[in-house]
Amino acid sequence: MKKWLLLGLLTITLTLSAQTDQRIYDIIDAVSAERIENDITKLANFGTRHTLSDTVSQTRGIGAARRWIKSEFEKTSDACNGCLNVFYQKDLVKKGANQRIVHDVEVVNVLAIQKGSKYPNRYIIMSGDIDSRVSDPTNFTDDSPGANDNASGMAGTLEAARVLSKYTFENSIIYMGLSGEEQGLFGGGGVAQYAKDQGWEIIGIFNNDMIGNIKGVDGIVSNVDFRIFSEPVPPNETEEQRRARRFYGGEVDGISRQLARYVHKNVKTYMPEMNPMMIYRLDRFGRGGHHRPFNDAGFAGIRIMEAHENYTQQHQDIRVEDGIAYGDVLEHVNFDYAAKLTAVNAINLASLAWAPPAPIEVKIGGIVQPSAKFQWSKVDGAAGYKIYWRDTTSPTWDHSRFVGDVTEFTLEGIVIDNFFFGVSAVGKDGFESPVVFPNGIFR
Numbered sequence: 489m490k491k492w493l494l495l496g497l498l499t500i501t502l503t504l505s506a507q508t509d510q511r512i513y514d515i516i517d518a519v520s521a522e523r524i525e526n527d528i529t530k531l532a533n534f535g536t537r538h539t540l541s542d543t544v545s546q547t548r549g550i551g552a553a554r555r556w557i558k559s560e561f562e563k564t565s566d567a568c569n570g571c572l573n574v575f576y577q578k579d580l581v582k583k584g585a586n587q588r589i590v591h592d593v594e595v596v597n598v599l600a601i602q603k604g605s606k607y608p609n610r611y612i613i614m615s616g617d618i619d620s621r622v623s624d625p626t627n628f629t630d631d632s633p634g635a636n637d638n639a640s641g642m643a644g645t646l647e648a649a650r651v652l653s654k655y656t657f658e659n660s661i662i663y664m665g666l667s668g669e670e671q672g673l674f675g676g677g678g679v680a681q682y683a684k685d686q687g688w689e690i691i692g693i694f695n696n697d698m699i700g701n702i703k704g705v706d707g708i709v710s711n712v713d714f715r716i717f718s719e720p721v722p723p724n725e726t727e728e729q730r731r732a733r734r735f736y737g738g739e740v741d742g743i744s745r746q747l748a749r750y751v752h753k754n755v756k757t758y759m760p761e762m763n764p765m766m767i768y769r770l771d772r773f774g775r776g777g778h779h780r781p782f783n784d785a786g787f788a789g790i791r792i793m794e795a796h797e798n799y800t801q802q803h804q805d806i807r808v809e810d811g812i813a814y815g816d817v818l819e820h821v822n823f824d825y826a827a828k829l830t831a832v833n834a835i836n837l838a839s840l841a842w843a844p845p846a847p848i849e850v851k852i853g854g855i856v857q858p859s860a861k862f863q864w865s866k867v868d869g870a871a872g873y874k875i876y877w878r879d880t881t882s883p884t885w886d887h888s889r890f891v892g893d894v895t896e897f898t899l900e901g902i903v904i905d906n907f908f909f910g911v912s913a914v915g916k917d918g919f920e921s922p923v924v925f926p927n928g929i930f931r
């Protein structure tokens with residue numbers, strides 16, 4: 489009797505341990521709100537970090553800010569035996585490139601790369617922005633603390649590097665500070681082009697832009713809600729892919745949307761106290777962010793940010809008007825919340841960096857048959873594969889089946905017409921690639 493009970497308990501424990509990984513909880517616990525507060529304070533105290541601001545001063549302007557960011561990454565690297573390759577990536581942007589570039593400027597980004605042990609040329613990226621602005625986007629001299637927009641995202645990125653540099657991953661991770669965001673997404677554009685030139689395989693980018701405000705202009709106060717923005721399908725898809733979608737579906741199943749679902753699911757598993765809101769749109773209505781240039785280049789990318797914005801604290805001259813205090817100042821940033829969203833990033837960077845690549849080809853069959861059939865290309869390093877499906881109206885992959893180390897499978901009794909399907913690759917520790925929506929059919 490006792491033996492049976494013990495066996496039963498053992499089975500439950502083993503099953504549970506296969507579903508979650510203690511290292512992910514350790515990563516959540518290691519993120520420090522105090523260090524994030526220190527970093528946001530430091531960044532806000534550079535006075536202005538406007539892209540066109542002073543680059544010579546040691547205490548004020550974007551030059552001092554980026555040198556400090558680089559030195560912080562280097563400190564992190566020193567603590568892990570040089571595990572980060574830290575460098576500037578820069579492009580000259582000429583006066584008049586748009587109305588916000590009022591003089592020639594070097595747009596300088598800071599990259600810190602933690603090389604993967606097995607797939608060094610595959611990269612998952614977390615970014616924040618270095619630059620800030622006030623009411624007039626060409627005003628590069630007035631105080632522009634940009635505490636939330638976007639010292640919060642930058643500080644989160646520095647902290648994620650500190651936490652994750654204690655581990656070894658199979659894929660590479662890039663921690664990145666981007667410039668030129670407020671002037672027209674120049675920094676992201678520069679790195680996306682650099683990635684293409686280097687032949688980097690980009691798993692995806694998590695663009696963190698404003699992760700510190702919990703009091704919304706809508707009156708809602710929440711330290712658990714946050715948004716994941718993702719576009720439906722890549723802008724550079726071919727006419728053939730567009731036509732295929734009409735007959736096979738996929739309007740809401742592009743690579744960035746799959747990345748959004750990945751983050752959503754992982755947060756629900758490991759941080760159930762949080763409320764991730766998937767927003768089915770590239771970005772906020774008519775506004776931009778630094779994931780877009782990566783999307784333009786055909787890479788998966790999402791924006792992670794607070795759910796309840798306050799517009800009196802964004803892009804504003806610091807002033808009091810009609811009793812309202814305007815300005816993106818330190819007082820409005822909630823550091824515990826910024827730490828939670830940093831943990832959201834860190835656990836997803838880790839999960840993807842520990843996971844095998846996704847299958848490149850996924851074919852689906854089963855037209856006018858009682859069962860759905862799948863074939864996919866084998867993935868080096870995968871211990872097995874998981875087939876996912878969901879009602880066509882559901883935003884999340886609600887059903888799944890682990891099918892082992894095979895490259896084809898039939899879901900008996902599941903009619904192809906009534907669901908959407910996808911396949912992911914699963915590593916030996918249970919970490920998964922993003923889900924791949926079928927990109928081919930067979931009879």
Ligand SMILES: [Zn+2]
Nearest residue numbers: 637670802803
């Ligand atoms: Zn902004």
